[in-house]
Amino acid sequence: MSELQTIDARNRETEEQVRFPVAEELGSRFAQAGHQLYLVGGTVRDALLGRLGNDFDFATDARPERVRELLTGWADAIWDTGIAFGTMGASKRGATVEITTFRTDAYDRMSRNPEVRFGSSIEEDLVRRDFTVNAMAIDLATRKLVDPHDGRAALRKRILDTPATPQESFNDDPLRMMRAVRFVSQLGFDVAPRVLDAIGDMAGQLERITAERVQVELSKLLCGRFPRRGLELMVDTGLAEIVLPEVPAMRLEIDEHHQHKDVYQHSLVVLDQAVDLEEPDTEPDLVLRLAALLHDIGKPATRRFVEGGGVSFHHHEVVGAKMVRKRLRALRYSKDVIEEVAQLVYLHLRFHGYGKGEWTDSAVRRYVTDAGPLLPRLHKLVRADCTTRNRRKAAALQRTYDDLETRISRIAAEEDLARVRPDLDGNEIMRLLGLPPGPLVGRAWRYLKELRLDRGPLEHDDAIAELRKWAENEGITPTGD
Template structure:
């Protein structure tokens, strides 16, 4: 069987570490198994550098056995029976056989150590993760037909799905995540159990759910994972804005299916990621969520048709709220929300009617997100009208060409006013304070509108602005003019 051949090849690759570790345990009278995801990945021919082992030795015995052999040892998970170690660049987690009991309320088990590999494998999440390899004999242990499930690309549970998900509801998210990461299909009984038990995901902390969602979105087929979440009802509790995009469509008020459109945009955004780079979680979140403001802004137009005015504004607010609840970092939240807010900006470009000023503002508003924004607006084209799609692609190309040209001439990455804060204060006789920041912002907007100005022109424009905004202000005695530069810098950072 090809899968077994792959596993043998992978085991040979790690054999020095595995053999040494197995010998240590055998000498002490204990068995040691490669287990779980490590076996699954070995069978798929893609074993990584993080290895999972299980043993009949108790945690304190494991600590004694690996101390002195490993390059480093840690016991952060020892309360749950896990000891960690590194050796020759490999990370090993060694866990004592488990036979846990769950209270059905939290996902924290009453830790109970087991005495057999079969008992340990039964408590694992899916049959494809419930296989083991006896490192001493190289024999496969597969009491729950994980090999057959792996070949069929099916996710099923060793125990009943109800038992498995009742023990740990996070496993429902893992089902969706493995669907994305491995391209597998959940067994019908697994999907049915997810539908009945979806609300139990609320027992899980938002942080743990967020980790699984992020891994799902960074998988090879995230659309399938999202679809399983939505079809099972899991998304109603984790990401309810996504199933809410399945808007009813009637013959008089037709529009694209927003949910299906968003899934296509997600796939097309992924296609635009550079080969060889890590999956772009921010871009993928923005692609999936860019239209979540549409349900709340949908208006039926008399005579037929539908409008979604300002859905990008509403959507950005919704993104912030949802991602905060999922405990994403502030950076991810703000970047995704900004992309959602800006994703319609391009549609005003038309056939190139934008002035250079509009192009500068587009670039400046996008900032470090410009490349992602360009990918998002390209991915947002899902029309089946080939002529329209080609016209849009030409417009995208034209805009990017103009951005490159203006950037080369004007260093758009660092747009600044033509006069700095110190010179503003000197010319206008201003003390440090908010008025200096307002003058700085005026000059920045002028720079965006007209491009670089020569010094005399910038001074003249500043003086004209001052006639309407400054009256009889003189520097305060004893104040350091340099403080104004700090004020301007603070204003600029907040701008």
């Protein structure tokens, strides 16, 4: 049985079986035109692991314009956004394909992009790839595996190694160091000792790479199956000092007189527990995972030793939220991601004032209102932040949070907490007080919202009376209805 048939048989047990005919059709089309076509890279790796997706990568001796001609009339859609790098893209029956002309790229090792050079053989193409597990191909004409760098053996051993020396590979593209730790997170692989040594020696080269490209790899790492393993490798090799220096900074020295949790290890445990709290069969939650990892990054800056022993981290959530915004902006995350992660970091300690249920309904409303649409994530973050080894204490904390969630559900059912607004809208405020649009209307609106949070919904007449009382205190003489 050929390599392609072996992989296809494995995938016939799943819903993936319709996808290999796409590769076979393309192989026949290219062969009839006198061209070679290979399945390559991550497509082959994932297929051998039994986790083939809906995207296919191919390599060919045909030049891009010729590839376009061969795709025309076969593909449902064609795009050429990668043509400068020799790549044409297409879709067919829900599958996405990218076909790249054989390349033998050259790097000047100063710029961030290679000088694209087309090659003449699959072997030349494979040697330029990042890791041996990604340097395999399947010849669609013969159905045979092309594996000049023993990638399949590395796949069996679950080891990441480079086709060339790691020094050559990382000098060509330092981002490959981040790809290594990303694959550790996604695939659970180990890194070959020589690769590990090279990353440790060359981590500083990552500064040659744009923040946007680094951020993409970091996000993929965080959304992998084993994010903690990837992050630990980043810290151990020095990559984190370039990408997320606040994370290794959490490894605070702890002496026998000032005991507190190892903040770094605690944060990794919180990340693990947050991942476990994600709903099954859903996409990984990047915002939650970033918040879990970074929720305590304000602790090193706020640590104070207390006279007589002990240590404090007052307002570390406030400092941490500011640090999160600064770091995630530097990594070019979107504004929405930055604000959501920062708000979760800012709010993660709020629950600890709940005690044994001493909060008033007003405090519960404020908790919900301040969290807004982040409330489900905040629930997970707070629960994940319970890392005490004392089982009784841990169980008590979880019961207390259960009680808070029950109260939130009760009040939400009674008052529609998802949309807490004043009992009078802006138009009514202007009508009742005889005010034109402007700052005074906004102040009145905010006053009524605070009242709504404190006391819950008011009867309409009571809300009007409170508005008039506020206006009197502000020296405003109502001239409206």
